[in-house]
Amino acid sequence: xxxxxxxxxxxxxxxxxxxxxxxxxxxxxxxxxxxxxxxxxxxxxxxxxxxxxxxxxxxxxxxxxxxxxxxxxxxxxxxxxxxxxxxxxxxxxxxxxxxxxxxxxxxxxxxxxxxxxxxxxxxxxxxxxxxxxxxxxxxxxxxxxxxxxxxxxxxxxxxxxxxxxxxxxxxxxxxxxxxxxxxxxxxxxxxxxxxxxxxxxxxx
Amino acid sequence: xxxxxxxxxxxxxxxxxxxxxxxxxxxxxxxxxxxxxxxxxxxxxxxxxxxxxxxxxxxxxxxxxxxxxxxxxxxxxxxxxxxxxxxxxxxxxxxxxxxxxxxxxxxxxxxxxxxxxxxxxxxxxxxxxxxxxxxxxxxxxxxxxxxxxxxxxxxxxxxxxxxxxxxxxxxxxxxxxxxxxxxxxxxxxxxxxxxxxxxxxxxxxxxxxxxxxxxxxxxxxxxxxxxxxxxxxxxxxxxxxxxxxxxxxxxxxxxxxxxxxxxxxxxxxxxxxxxxxxxxxxxxxxxxxxxxxxxxxxxxxxxxxxxxxxxxxxxxxxxxxxxxxxxxxxxxxxxxxxxxxxxxxxxxxxxxxxxxxxxxxxxxxxxxxxxxxxxxxxxxxxxxxxxxxxxxxxxxxxxxxxxxxxxxxxxxxxxxxxxxxxxxxxxxxxxxxxxxxxxxxxxxxxxxxxxxxxxxxxxxxxxxxxxxxxxxxxxxxxxxxxxxxxxxxxxxxxxxxxxxxxxxxxxxxxxxxxxxxxxxxxxxxxxxxxxxxxxxxxxxxxxxxxxxxxxxxxxxxxxxxxxxxxxxxxxxxxxxxxxxxxxxxxxxxxxxxxxxxxxxxxxxxxxxxxxxxxxxxxxxxxxxxxxxxxxxxxxxxxxx
Amino acid sequence: xxxxxxxxxxxxxxxxxxxxxxxxxxxxxxxxxxxxxxxxxxxxxxxxxxxxxxxxxxxxxxxxxxxxxxxxxxxxxxxxxxxxxxxxxxxxxxxxxxxxxxxxxxxxxxxxxxxxxxxxxxxxxxxxxxxxxxxxxxxxxxxxxxxxxx
Numbered sequence: 001x002x003x004x005x006x007x008x009x010x011x012x013x014x015x016x017x018x019x020x021x022x023x024x025x026x027x028x029x030x031x032x033x034x035x036x037x038x039x040x041x042x043x044x045x046x047x048x049x050x051x052x053x054x055x056x057x058x059x060x061x062x063x064x065x066x067x068x069x070x071x072x073x074x075x076x077x078x079x080x081x082x083x084x085x086x087x088x089x090x091x092x093x094x095x096x097x098x099x100x101x102x103x104x105x106x107x108x109x110x111x112x113x114x115x116x117x118x119x120x121x122x123x124x125x126x127x128x129x130x131x132x133x134x135x136x137x138x139x140x141x142x143x144x145x146x147x148x149x150x151x152x153x154x155x156x157x158x159x160x161x162x163x164x165x166x167x168x169x170x171x172x173x174x175x176x177x178x179x180x181x182x183x184x185x186x187x188x189x190x191x192x193x194x195x196x197x198x199x200x201x202x203x204x
Numbered sequence: 205x206x207x208x209x210x211x212x213x214x215x216x217x218x219x220x221x222x223x224x225x226x227x228x229x230x231x232x233x234x235x236x237x238x239x240x241x242x243x244x245x246x247x248x249x250x251x252x253x254x255x256x257x258x259x260x261x262x263x264x265x266x267x268x269x270x271x272x273x274x275x276x277x278x279x280x281x282x283x284x285x286x287x288x289x290x291x292x293x294x295x296x297x298x299x300x301x302x303x304x305x306x307x308x309x310x311x312x313x314x315x316x317x318x319x320x321x322x323x324x325x326x327x328x329x330x331x332x333x334x335x336x337x338x339x340x341x342x343x344x345x346x347x348x349x350x351x352x353x354x355x356x357x358x359x360x361x362x363x364x365x366x367x368x369x370x371x372x373x374x375x376x377x378x379x380x381x382x383x384x385x386x387x388x389x390x391x392x393x394x395x396x397x398x399x400x401x402x403x404x405x406x407x408x409x410x411x412x413x414x415x416x417x418x419x420x421x422x423x424x425x426x427x428x429x430x431x432x433x434x435x436x437x438x439x440x441x442x443x444x445x446x447x448x449x450x451x452x453x454x455x456x457x458x459x460x461x462x463x464x465x466x467x468x469x470x471x472x473x474x475x476x477x478x479x480x481x482x483x484x485x486x487x488x489x490x491x492x493x494x495x496x497x498x499x500x501x502x503x504x505x506x507x508x509x510x511x512x513x514x515x516x517x518x519x520x521x522x523x524x525x526x527x528x529x530x531x532x533x534x535x536x537x538x539x540x541x542x543x544x545x546x547x548x549x550x551x552x553x554x555x556x557x558x559x560x561x562x563x564x565x566x567x568x569x570x571x572x573x574x575x576x577x578x579x580x581x582x583x584x585x586x587x588x589x590x591x592x593x594x595x596x597x598x599x600x601x602x603x604x605x606x607x608x609x610x611x612x613x614x615x616x617x618x619x620x621x622x623x624x625x626x627x628x629x630x631x632x633x634x635x636x637x638x639x640x641x642x643x644x645x646x647x648x649x650x651x652x653x654x655x656x657x658x659x660x661x662x663x664x665x666x667x668x669x670x671x672x673x674x675x676x677x678x679x680x681x682x683x684x685x686x687x688x689x690x691x692x693x694x695x696x697x698x699x700x701x702x703x704x705x706x707x708x709x710x711x712x713x714x715x716x717x718x719x720x721x722x723x724x725x726x727x728x729x730x731x732x733x734x735x736x737x738x739x740x741x742x743x744x745x746x747x748x749x750x751x752x753x754x755x756x757x758x759x760x761x762x763x764x765x766x767x768x769x770x771x772x773x774x775x776x777x778x779x780x781x782x783x784x785x786x787x788x789x790x791x792x793x794x795x796x797x798x799x800x801x802x803x804x805x806x807x808x809x810x811x812x813x814x815x816x817x818x819x820x821x822x823x824x825x826x827x828x829x830x831x832x833x834x835x836x837x838x839x840x841x842x843x844x
Numbered sequence: 845x846x847x848x849x850x851x852x853x854x855x856x857x858x859x860x861x862x863x864x865x866x867x868x869x870x871x872x873x874x875x876x877x878x879x880x881x882x883x884x885x886x887x888x889x890x891x892x893x894x895x896x897x898x899x900x901x902x903x904x905x906x907x908x909x910x911x912x913x914x915x916x917x918x919x920x921x922x923x924x925x926x927x928x929x930x931x932x933x934x935x936x937x938x939x940x941x942x943x944x945x946x947x948x949x950x951x952x953x954x955x956x957x958x959x960x961x962x963x964x965x966x967x968x969x970x971x972x973x974x975x976x977x978x979x980x981x982x983x984x985x986x987x988x989x990x991x992x993x994x
Binding site: 044064068085119153 | 507
């Protein structure tokens, strides 16, 4: 495993080959905003908040740092007018779904994002995928998954698995940046296995 | 079916087929592509077969059901050989005459011939018809000569001679060099240099490599790949085998959308036939080169036309694209080097091998070599599939080949590149068609859709239409596309409904930047193009919608009102009877009035008012004139 | 659809998880829709998490998770047909049938879908009902076309 030397925000940073720009930055104490990233999970590249500018001059381009691999002599900038503008817009788009999310509000303050820029959306879920990926990759239970696509995409609990596993686990609940996960679970419980109350693990 | 064990045996077999075929024997070729089928060519075909049997002419004349001829506006199409006599818009009643004429070769059936709109003269042969005359049908032209379900037909016109030439005496590197020299660029949308893509895979150290045909043609309004795959599947297969040989791949996939059942059927049949002949599978033509191909059907997702999403779908997953930081020709399907090319790109390969890269580079422009097949559709007289050399102007394509705008309407814009492209206005009609030229004008080549629009097309609605399409088709993984397009769709819909406000355009521009810079894949990155190009050339329409609540094209339902001009109405009662909500008040000889409260803006009255009166008008941006007073509503004197 | 038939289809594709979409397409084609039991069987036999099957069955529009009506109406809303007025045709059909795209009416008579380009642009606007193409339809003719289907 080679050691790679790259530059982030003017600072020389050492990183092992095969790591991502985000990991390299974190290791060097440089913070990059993120939402869908989790150290135990395969990088998702969904929220796009961690975009940074890589390269210089004509070859400069915006890349997603949680996925982009470190390169020898790469020059990275984590803030710029354009980057900040795009992060602000992404946050505003997400705040339309979950204006009360603490994580989003903290980042919104940093970037001047206005939670009322867009009309409120019906669903809180911001599709960070943390719950689905955690259940699949860490717990290997696949009790919750995605359905459909685009603006109709939602998370969905599989009642047969959820009724057996979730009460004793619930490890994904604190990962959720909004309160949607808990709401979805409670709703599934009410519809799919009625009569069960919190604390029991009886199937319907 | 015999197995061909050497290139020599293929040559001999070809000669055998040709010797058994009499070029002077009358042959009725009937276009049996999907579009002509929809126009009734199946019944015509059945009628011809029956008529031949009935008249006992099975030895005198044969029928060949071919793929798409391209002139879809005038289907079903029959071309009688020898002589190339072309008959258009055939109905089952025409069959007996056509069969007789084919056999006797005497009197040509005048009423079924093409009439040149400028000279009013009848034209007999296909290649003289202006629609065809101005094209250069190198790739698509063979469609008219072969039955796609017959491998012998393909062999007879020289098919599989390219792979034969390759296996008989070219190294993979030589094949690669030829394709690189040809400067062939991808015909699916990206326009990437094909040779360079192949080289990347060839140089990758992995032993297992894949070649893939992208037949997921998703751009609405584009159906070239469908016609190629349905009409000449072997040409695509041959190109694929050559490509596999060049990069060192032994396994290929053809990803066809399931919405193209005839294409799926024909390519599957072609594969079976090629395998039986020893042109596919193990030890092709005795060369020691093995290559096998599988067909995978799409399941209804536009995003799967994106190359990384397509590969993810081939792996049996949802079609979510992957970041392109590692190119898929290095790490693609199953993380192996994978060359993915479009149907038309693969179909060009046998031509380049047979005729040489030097021949190919003579055609086209500096940056775009060869020809391109376009689907010329929309508000155009000669709707169909056209193949032209790169460098032909949009004006020539639309007017010389397309026959201009029907109904005496004025050209407004031509949309190219599908949902990733843009609209090109009249002042740019002399643009020479090519990858970089179209991109420079704010659009792109895309897969070849060319949708012509006239004065009645609302450009704001066009932007809304494409954004709406993409919000439906977005995979939903990344925020800039899923959420950005969601909001753009809302804003554009509001604008078309008269709810636009100051600041909307600027907000749309911010969302466009976010999508273009931060989306995961090309779907999101290019999604704002239709909006940005219509804003660039038709900003006045946006401002009219927002500031005046007016639709200049008189299209947007919420912004128009229907009004019967009392000067023109002859009280014929047609609209009165047809109105689905009884919103028209009128009697014989009494000028009709539309009750604006009841009117649902369906447009039926506008459609059915006889052309000689043209009394129903559309108004936008202003109040409907007050109704004529009761006393003045009676029509006196002659009417109707 | 019984498990035996589903197993046959899976075996035909060598029981490979990568053939998942092809397997579901075949079941959909024979059965006209995908009952949950069929999805569970596929999940079991191919050893694939149910979440993945469910995502695929909802992501791809070729699949229906509810039974369809007797007559399937497909309205082409491709760009060429759109420019020729397909939107008005869609609205008219919605009014006449009472359903929106993706829905089936209560009597299970009509199912309505929009499709993007049937490749018959010369005949636009186009409605396809039970595989039969009706070309150059107009708002005023649509009611007549639908009436001909029982």
